[in-house]
Amino acid sequence: MRVLVTGGAGFIGSHIVEHYAANGFEVVVLDNFARSKLLGKGAEWSRYNWDYLRSRFQNVELVEADIRDYKQVVDAAAGTDLIVHAAAQVAVTTSLNDPLTDFMINAQGTINVLEAARRHDSAIIFLSTNKVYGDRVNEIPLKDEGTRYWYDQREYLQGIPEDFPIDGSTHTPYGCSKLAADIYVQDYGRVYGLKSAVFRMSCIYGERQFGVEDQGWLAHFARLIIYREPITIYGDGKQVRDVLYVGDLVRAIDRAYTLASKLTGEVFNIGGGPENSLSLLEAIDYISGLEGFRPQLYFKEWRPADQKVYVSDIRKAMKMLDWRPEVGWREGIKRMHKWMSNMMRR
Numbered sequence: 650m651r652v653l654v655t656g657g658a659g660f661i662g663s664h665i666v667e668h669y670a671a672n673g674f675e676v677v678v679l680d681n682f683a684r685s686k687l688l689g690k691g692a693e694w695s696r697y698n699w700d701y702l703r704s705r706f707q708n709v710e711l712v713e714a715d716i717r718d719y720k721q722v723v724d725a726a727a728g729t730d731l732i733v734h735a736a737a738q739v740a741v742t743t744s745l746n747d748p749l750t751d752f753m754i755n756a757q758g759t760i761n762v763l764e765a766a767r768r769h770d771s772a773i774i775f776l777s778t779n780k781v782y783g784d785r786v787n788e789i790p791l792k793d794e795g796t797r798y799w800y801d802q803r804e805y806l807q808g809i810p811e812d813f814p815i816d817g818s819t820h821t822p823y824g825c826s827k828l829a830a831d832i833y834v835q836d837y838g839r840v841y842g843l844k845s846a847v848f849r850m851s852c853i854y855g856e857r858q859f860g861v862e863d864q865g866w867l868a869h870f871a872r873l874i875i876y877r878e879p880i881t882i883y884g885d886g887k888q889v890r891d892v893l894y895v896g897d898l899v900r901a902i903d904r905a906y907t908l909a910s911k912l913t914g915e916v917f918n919i920g921g922g923p924e925n926s927l928s929l930l931e932a933i934d935y936i937s938g939l940e941g942f943r944p945q946l947y948f949k950e951w952r953p954a955d956q957k958v959y960v961s962d963i964r965k966a967m968k969m970l971d972w973r974p975e976v977g978w979r980e981g982i983k984r985m986h987k988w989m990s991n992m993m994r995r
């Protein structure tokens with residue numbers, strides 16, 4: 650069996666690669682190590698995940714290429730049974746500064762990957778985002794529970810479902826380019842019968858995540874607390890996300906692959922769900938407790954289109970994929986913190 654993981658040297662991609670490599674698959678990693686260039690920081694870590702994989706597995710091969718290059722993508726996909734498409738321009742802030750590059754990577758790059766899947770009759774799982782719902786989620790009435798906001802409408806107590814409206818919303822260029830890609834994947838499923846699934850993910854976290862201010866907030870906060878640095882919060886810190894440990898995401902991907910012959914463009918909201926939701930203030934409080942240090946907090950204006958509360962309704966994924974998150978947020982953050990403390994203090 651052969652798997653192609655685009656963005657396989659990134660945080661999530663490297664966990665998917667590790668899973669399939671450990672299970673005896675031939676795994677092709679397609680990555681151009683662009684994360685640090687796109688985010689303007691983190692260059693010292695850009696090859697960490699690839700070095701980790703290379704040092705452990707013989708059955709992992711690197712194709713250093715750009716998903717915007719159609720031929721290279723098609724060549725890398727030859728003979729694959731599954732493509733997990735994780736490569737992306739991942740930051741909302743970068744997309745606001747350079748929407749064209751964001752579009753070319755996230756939208757055009759995805760078309761290339763879809764065409765490669767179609768030519769090689771490979772199943773594809775696309776990692777989409779909750780940002781496709783944009784700030785329309787902010788129209789849901791909220792209540793203030795002290796350290797967090799929470800939905801004040803019965804209909805959404807289990808979170809945001811897959812059929813939540815996507816029109817009439819500010820998405821930001823990142824949300825638009827990912828939504829374009831998301832819809833293309835669905836359409837390739839319907840029009841060409843491509844075995845495909847779309848995972849609209851909330852906040853994924855875990856070991857080997859190099860969070861920066863613009864992306865990967867849990868890891869970013871943990872790193873600042875370990876380094877004894879102050880934290881800047883955009884908004885009041887009561888915004889809520891449901892968080893999912895990366896190992897649980899990998900299990901969901903594997904479940905979707907097992908069912909791939911029955912999935913043609915099926916969309917799943919994937920996150921920790923209401924049980925694994927927490928606000929920025931609550932997350933900082935918990936990590937501070939683990940670290941034994943309370944950082945200074947500074948508050949700035951809300952970011953454009955920030956979702957005040959985003960919690961995934963994961964009931965469809967639970968039912969169709971026979972899956973549920975197994976690592977609760979306390980345990981998962983503890984694991985991430987432990988890995989990070991060892992890494993940062995080396």
Ligand SMILES: NC(=O)c1ccc[n+]([C@@H]2O[C@H](COP(=O)([O-])OP(=O)(O)OC[C@H]3O[C@@H](n4cnc5c(N)ncnc54)[C@H](O)[C@@H]3O)[C@@H](O)[C@H]2O)c1
Binds near residue numbers: 682683715738776777
């Ligand atoms: N981490 C999260 O919480 C989260 C939430 C929702 C959606 N997602 C999606 O999951 C996917 C993976 O995210 P991540 O957190 O692992 O990010 P990441 O930045 O760690 O990984 C992305 C990888 O893609 C590579 N890449 C970027 N542009 C490329 C290009 N043009 N060609 C080839 N490779 C390229 C980068 O070098 C990087 O290794 C992304 O599609 C992202 O939009 C992530």
